[in-house]
Amino acid sequence: MLIVSIILAQSVTVIPTKRIEQRNGKNYYIHIVEKGQTVYSISKAYNVGIDEIYYENPSSKNGISINQELLIPTQNKETEIRQEIKNTDFEFFYHVCAQGETYAKVAGIYLIDEQKIRNANSGSREPFREGQYLKIPVEVPESVIKAEFPPEAVATKKKATNDFQRKVANTVSFNPNLPVIPDYRHVVIAGETSRSIADKYKVELKNLKAVNPGLGDRVEKGERLRIPASGVIPGITPKPVVAVQTDEKDVSGTQKKQSDTQENDQEQEKYRTHIVKKKENLFRISRNYGVSIQDLYDANPGLTENIKIGQKIRVPKKKINEGYIIYRPDSKTKLRKISKLYNIPESSILKINRGLG
Numbered sequence: 001m002l003i004v005s006i007i008l009a010q011s012v013t014v015i016p017t018k019r020i021e022q023r024n025g026k027n028y029y030i031h032i033v034e035k036g037q038t039v040y041s042i043s044k045a046y047n048v049g050i051d052e053i054y055y056e057n058p059s060s061k062n063g064i065s066i067n068q069e070l071l072i073p074t075q076n077k078e079t080e081i082r083q084e085i086k087n088t089d090f091e092f093f094y095h096v097c098a099q100g101e102t103y104a105k106v107a108g109i110y111l112i113d114e115q116k117i118r119n120a121n122s123g124s125r126e127p128f129r130e131g132q133y134l135k136i137p138v139e140v141p142e143s144v145i146k147a148e149f150p151p152e153a154v155a156t157k158k159k160a161t162n163d164f165q166r167k168v169a170n171t172v173s174f175n176p177n178l179p180v181i182p183d184y185r186h187v188v189i190a191g192e193t194s195r196s197i198a199d200k201y202k203v204e205l206k207n208l209k210a211v212n213p214g215l216g217d218r219v220e221k222g223e224r225l226r227i228p229a230s231g232v233i234p235g236i237t238p239k240p241v242v243a244v245q246t247d248e249k250d251v252s253g254t255q256k257k258q259s260d261t262q263e264n265d266q267e268q269e270k271y272r273t274h275i276v277k278k279k280e281n282l283f284r285i286s287r288n289y290g291v292s293i294q295d296l297y298d299a300n301p302g303l304t305e306n307i308k309i310g311q312k313i314r315v316p317k318k319k320i321n322e323g324y325i326i327y328r329p330d331s332k333t334k335l336r337k338i339s340k341l342y343n344i345p346e347s348s349i350l351k352i353n354r355g356l357g
Contacts, residue, residue, distance in 0.1 A: 016029065031072050037064075039054070049294065051293065052073055092137050093214055094136070096131060101128045116137050117135075133214075180226040181226075183316040186201070273315070282305050295316050299313075
């Protein structure tokens with residue numbers, strides 16, 4: 001039954017609509033959902049990301065229905081970023097908002113004047129939605145100017161600022177054509193910088209920035225970064241194949257067993273298997289494992305959002321260098337709930353968080 005539904009979903013052709021309307025100053029295609037269409041097939045037809053459709057249509061995270069009206073951006077996020085970089089006359093990088101953030105909170109994160117962030121994002125209203133992009137102007141502190149350029153060598157503050165900014169690598173230089181290591185993300189830990197991460201994986205800094213839109217020299221703890229395909233993952237080396245002398249008639253069967261074993265080992269290294277439970281959807285599963293919905297589609301060819309209880313889904317494993325992860329509750333949360341969420345005994349959580357009681 002599952003195989004039939006997947007084949008049917010793949011065979012449905014989505015024809016992009018020509019109906020365009022403007023909402024809050026932004027142009028959208030108005031797409032009417034038809035039988036057999038999925039968020040994935042609609043995103044491919046309009047060349048936008050699945051997360052972009054979820055962002056503009058929050059209720060679609062729980063599924064879509066026939067005749068439902070969806071807002072589809074006429075311009076995908078990558079194109080929008082390129083145009084903003086080209087048309088903006090000041091240096092900036094992007095901040096991706098968490099739900100409910102305000103200008104004041106974002107200004108506090110980057111220690112710059114709130115009004116300057118407001119001026120750079122005149123069309124954005126607070127509180128911000130999860131996934132919303134804000135431009136953060138690149139500031140040059142007075143102390144940095146003085147340290148970089150002795151007073152006797154500086155004619156004006158403006159010249160010093162311009163000289164310093166020319167030394168700063170371009171913050172945003174996204175290149176969608178640059179290949180990345182599949183099913184892998186680097187999770188930023190305290191003290192790391194873009195330069196140290198690039199050195200760690202033996203890649204050029206400009207290439208690391210090119211595969212991560214909005215990446216500057218500063219990174220935030222917990223960020224998940226793509227790594228260029230030319231990079232080398234620390235501690236991961238190809239498993240050696242040990243040759244064993246056997247009778248000629250046994251060679252073919254032995255080689256096949258070795259190949260099957262290696263494929264199984266590689267599968268277990270890259271993925272874990274999730275069995276769908278009651279009331280789960282792809283959005284919830286992706287958040288529970290810290291991966292994107294696109295990661296799930298890439299790991300499961302033919303997957304649609306119409307999943308069923310008991311269905312097996314491959315989930316890319318997160319490769320985390322620390323022996324722990326950081327959980328930040330949005331509100332007062334019981335330890336029992338966190339223990340159940342991550343399937344970790346309460347005693348283990350208390351052991352590394354001695355301030356909890």
